[in-house]
Amino acid sequence: MTWWQDRIVEAGKExxxxxxxxxxxxxLLTRLVTRTIRSGRGPFRNNVSSTGLHIHHAVPGLFLLLAGALTSLASYDSTSLxxxxxxxxxxxxxxxxxxxxxxxLRDVYWARQGRASVQAVALAGMVMGLTLLGFTPENVDELTDRNAPVRWATVAILLTSFVCCLICAAKGKYRLVVLAAIVPIVAYVGAVRLARPGSPWYRRYPEGSRKQVRARGRAGGFDRHIAHGLTWFGDLVAGAPSREDAAAESAERAAVLVAPSQEEDDPVRSGHGSRSSS
Known part of the structure; x- marks a missing residue:
């Protein structure tokens, strides 16, 4: 295909x-196999040996990652790369x-906590796609520039981006931190916006303040209109968690958004009320 040769191969992006x-x-293939195992259909089975040993597919994944990394380090031609x-x-x-x-550190593949895997895959795929389109982490080549103003301006931008990423994490916007490595302006926007209910930064807002009310309203709107759609699509592709876990998740989200003050007063639960958002 001409476009592949011109846009990918010739550009060194193959x-x-x-x-x-x-x-x-x-x-997609892994999720297809695991969903057929879960439903009891197809030729695949969730095999466990007599000793209770079960090899998760992360194990061959680690070997493939290692093989790919070593091959890339020792490669001198395009085929090896x-x-x-x-x-x-x-x-x-x-x-x-x-x-x-x-x-x-436990098998939560089909629990609601297992959605973290789907989110991690989505974020990693997004970063790969942005890299393929030409977006790369902030260029640090200017740090070696002999022009002192340019060098110090680059250092200031990198430090500002790093601080904004830390603020985003404190505000419970973990997905933005990943995207900010490719598109730095995302970190600046996330740093000035209100925190997610239950996040460490949210606890700094005075009880019953306008910021608390606005933060809950924005988080609720995001969860209803955007996060719900993303969760639905993720469940459609990767498989939904068990009904009990889905019901518990809905109850937990309602508790965080409607009555966050109760979570903050309880030191045991306060650490579990944070929900990431972008």
């Missing part, structure tokens, strides 16, 4: 493109599909 294709294809891109894409997909298990 390894990244193959990495993205392998990443998406592996995720393309193979490395395929290995990295497939391996990263297998590992991130088990991200929730690694995060919680």
């Amino acid at each position: 390894p990244v493109a193959l990495c993205l294709v392998a990443f998406i294809a592996t995720f 393309n193979i490395a891109g395929l290995c990295v894409g497939a391996g990263a997909s297998l590992v991130l599909d088990e991200f929730a298990l690694i995060l919680h």
